[in-house]
Amino acid sequence: MTTQMGFAEMMQSLHAGSAALDYRKTGRLLREMEAQAGVHVALMGNVTLDLLTPFLRVEAAKVGQMSAFHVSPFGQYMQALHGEALQRFDPHVIVLLLSAEAMRPDAFERFHQLSVEDRHRLRDDMMAEVEGWIDSAVMRTAATLMVANFPCPASALGVADLSSDYGEREFFLDLNLALLRAVRARPRAMMLDVVAAMGRVGTRQAVDRRMHYVAGLGWTDAMMREFGAVFAHALVGALGAARKCLVLDLDNSLWGGVAGEDGPHGIRVGRGDMVGEAFRAFQLRIKALKERGILLALCSKNNPEDVEEVFRLRDDMPLQLSDMAATAIGWDSKYTGIEKIARQLNIGLDALVFLDDNAAEIAAVRQYCPEVHAVLLPPDPSDYVDILDALPWFEKSRLTAEDRARTEHYALAARRDGLCASCDPMDYLRDLDMRAAVRDAGPADLLRVHQLFNKTNQFNLTTGRPTMGEVEAMMTDPAWQLIVADLRDRFGQLGTVGICALRREGAALHIGHFLMSCRAMGRGLEHAMMNEVKRRFLESDAASLHGTYVPTAKNGPVRGFFDDQGFAASDGGDRTDYALCRADVAFRDCDWIMLETE
Structure with a gap:
């Protein structure tokens, strides 16, 4: 049984960040609490999936999803769909992770001896198997299906592969594009982007050939952590667990400098200046969240007139006041402003994410509004986009027309409220x-x-x-x-x-x-x-x-x-x-x- 001390240590480590986290130890502690799991995840594939389970379990817990895991027998991903064990487990999510080389070992051992036509047939044959699995899983379960794509191995032909007719690199690009289209055509399927994850880690840091030969999954801990994060992002989207609103500070968060001191033309945001370029990129990334149906709001200690002047005179900024669903500009505490925004939008505090560059403000919000996910921005604004991208809280599995029109809905609601107040x-x-x-x-x-x-x-x-x-x-x-x-x-x-x-x-x-x-x-x-x-x-x-x-x-x-x-x-x-x-x-x-x- 998990001791109280063990549980406390586990929660501390979850909030300490990946670098300080012992995934295997924390995974064991979480496994002892599987009876409380609200999400059932089945893992299938032709690699040793047991190695991945602690990383998936911990990353799921970090986004608030206590999960139970069922690992199907090695290589039996088709048979497992028909088995009683899967039916009893009743998964909410099924993850399929396949090694292309293990799917067709003979073909890949002599890939460079295959004709172009044979390579096309190999691609189509592999896709037929994967699509068959997806369709069978849709018929036999009610689960959301997460299918991993295929990283391209280093080619034995070196750079010559890139100029070859349907070489190995082109083959894998084509295979993954076909997989993306197949997944997109099936509403209950999602793709887990192993290729992008491996790119972020770096191939040499992601692959451990010794582990491949010993255990059948040649991934380093760094790669398994990154795959766990990819899974957690997808899980938020699959379960509809995204938060509804991003609340933003202004000075040194949305632009460089202080509006009340530097003035509209003294703040740094825009082209031609390294710091200004970083803030411009950050604003563009934030604006893109509106397309996902995420509401934007401002919470800043500032004179409202100074803020209005900045937005009025700096129409070159990607973000404008019209992009905001709510604002709390003044000299009240940030947590008071955040509570005001939640009331104005009629959403709970647990639907908010707050970004600020001030550690004291973040600490106060965490203390007085613990439901809000408060994120401290790093000192260098060039890191802001990466911080935003790493947050799992804005993921959607698919976008709807309502998502794209959400800010407009809230603007119309304000007009309706004006009518209500007058009659x-x-x-x-x-x-x-x-x-x-x-x-x-x-x-x-x-x-x-x-x-x-x-x-x-x-x-x-x-x-x-x-x-x-x-x-x-x-x-x-x-x-x-x-x-x-x-x-x-x-x-x-x-x-x-x-x-x-x-x-x-x-x-x-x-x-x-x-x-x-x-x-x-x-x-x-x-x-x-x-x-x-x-x-x-x-x-x-x-x-x-x-x-x-x-x-x-x-x-x-x-x-x-x-x-x-x-x-x-x-x-x-x-x-x-x-x-x-x-x-x-x-x-x-x-x-x-x-x-x-x-």
Whole structure:
């Protein structure tokens, strides 16, 4: 059993950084706590995967995912998909790591004797095997599939390989491009970029030939750490665990210098100056996060007028105030400003990442807002981009239209708030001119539905977090009805903002999930959604309609939702179960929302 001292040491080492971390010792401590694991990860391949497990386990824990691991027998990655052991383990994620040379040893031993046509056939044959594995895994499991690409070995032809017709380098580039396209075409699959990881470590520092001959996996500890980090980034994306907002300091963080002292033209950001170039590159990288649907915010101790002047006069900067979803500029403490930003955006503190160059400010935020992931920027601004890239908290497995429009959604919300402040609440709802479509989900909704399941906390009656495979199953299983709600108003589109999943069990119809994005709260859309559920209930031959409320730290606003909808409660211990019979069905008025048919 893990001792209290061992646990404390483990947590300290997790926060100490990779250089000070004993992955094998920490991995053993984490393994003793596998009973608490919320994520099941299966490893398959034709290399010795047991060596990797401590590194994957620790890196997963560093992003808050306590994980249990199942390693399939060496080389039996196709057979393992059909085995009972995998079914019992019920993985959320399956990692496939293959050595190209081990897949086709005879062909690679005589690669340079193969004709160009034979090399093409070798590529197609390998891809057919990998795609066959992916398709079989999709059919047999509900897991997210993470498939590693293939690093190119050093060619025996040296530089001549690069001028050869379909040489070894070109072969591997082509193979990995085919793999990328195959993975992209399958929504539940992701690629783990071993090639990029090896490039960051350096091939000579990543490869240990002796370990390859001894253990079947010729990676150094440095390479296994980097692969673990790649896995952790992918895990954040796969589980929808990305944080929602990056909060930024200004002086010596977003630009060089102090706005109030150096003035708009004295701060350093822009071309032609080494320091200015570094800050410009950092701003460009931050701006790119908006494309992932990450909100940007400013929290700085400054005179608001000085900050506004900088942005007004320095329109050459990549970032402008219009890119910010919220700001807290003034002389309050940074942690007070961060709390203000969270309230303004209606998100939890655990959805924020804060970057600052001041160690004292970072320490204060960590003390008073421990849910926020606070990152101290290094002294050299040329390192800022690498620091940002190393953060796993902004990863998405795929991007949706809602992601790209998220900052615009918050800007429109501010305009709606302005309307709300100027009139009666009911007049406000009618003035919004809302139009809603409550409809069956289709394949095109998969990514957004999975995202909503994993991101919605406040208006979420059970806070279930189904995997993408489980969402796919709901869409195809006749026992389930997966309903989504789209909303727009006179200010613009809010997109798909609500989900209800109904499941038939015998003579009863169960509401397995009922949730709605926080940006749609307070509009009455939940009544339109529940009215549709009640309509479907009455049109069915089910005798009763059932629902469950599972309380969490964040879903208090919906504690009385089923009561308000006429359901009768029964105590279920740590949850409340509800039931509604046909005779007691009553529809809630929400005539300020116009329902549209598809």
